[in-house]
Amino acid sequence: MRYESALDAVALEDLAIRRYFGAVDAKDIEGVLSCLHDEALFTVQTDFVCHAGKPAIRRMLVDYFAAFETIVHRDFKLSADPATGRVAATFEGLVTTAAGVATRLCNTNIWRVRGGRFQEIHVFMSGPNILV
Amino acid sequence: MSSPISLDGIWRERRALVAVVEQFLVDGLDSGSPSAAGGFATGALLLDATGDLPALSGSASPEAWMRAYRNACRYSCHMEFSHVVDAGMAGVCSQFTRLNLRDDRLLRQECAGHFRFRDGLITGAVIHASRPVEIG
Secondary structure, X not given: XXXXXXXXXXXXXXXXXXXXXXXXXXXXXXXXXXXXXXXXXXXXXOOOEEEEOHHHHHHHXXXXXXXXXXXXXXXXXXXEEOOOOEEEXXXXXXXXXXXXXEEEEEEEEEEEEEEOEEEEEEEEOOOOOOOO | OOOOOOXXXXXXXXXXXXXXXXXXXXXXHHOOOHHHHXXXXXXXXXXXXXXXXXXXXXOOOHHHHHHHHHHHOOEEEEEEEEEEEEOOOOEXXXXXXXXXXXXXXXXXXXXXXXXXXXXXXEEEEEEEEOOOEEOO
């Protein structure tokens, strides 16, 4: 599906990295949800899981943020495509439980933008799905 | 004969990058055409982040990687492509479906490949594939 978006490459990068992942790493649920449309689809493609709509995504985020003491995303390799309103990033994710158990992932996200917010988020994980 | 479609420079660049990716996946991995390896720069690094396929290090040849891939499956089909093309940064992130025949089971995987380019050649790629689902 292709949507109408007027965001340029800088705005796409800002939305995906600074606003979205900035909020994820700060465990700021409202900040994450502010990047999404109400009926957004969040799919973990490597595990065939789909969270449809903000209430389902909020529930997933609550569980995700509770499961880990710290969440860090870094080393982004970004591709922004203003012509199609899509942006993709490959990055390292490092999540650590309160007991100190760390999991390192190499993931790729692909976001599809409608207007100025995400309509679809597709996540490809290198390990077991932690966004359940 | 002139092309019926007029493409400006940006769209020609997009098309060129996408063609290299699809040539690697379709001509190289599916059909086994050695020429698909020509899309890689010397020393290119290809990483399968899900550990499904052998890694292509800077010292291995793309041809060797494609042979290893084709030895792992009797049938391969990459299809349903959707691309994120960053012509300015020379990157293409492609979503696609992969069909494989392994151990007499037809398997489907949902995949992503994030490719980096320099001078029109792939310098690095990270591939993700879902857990395989048996179909048919």
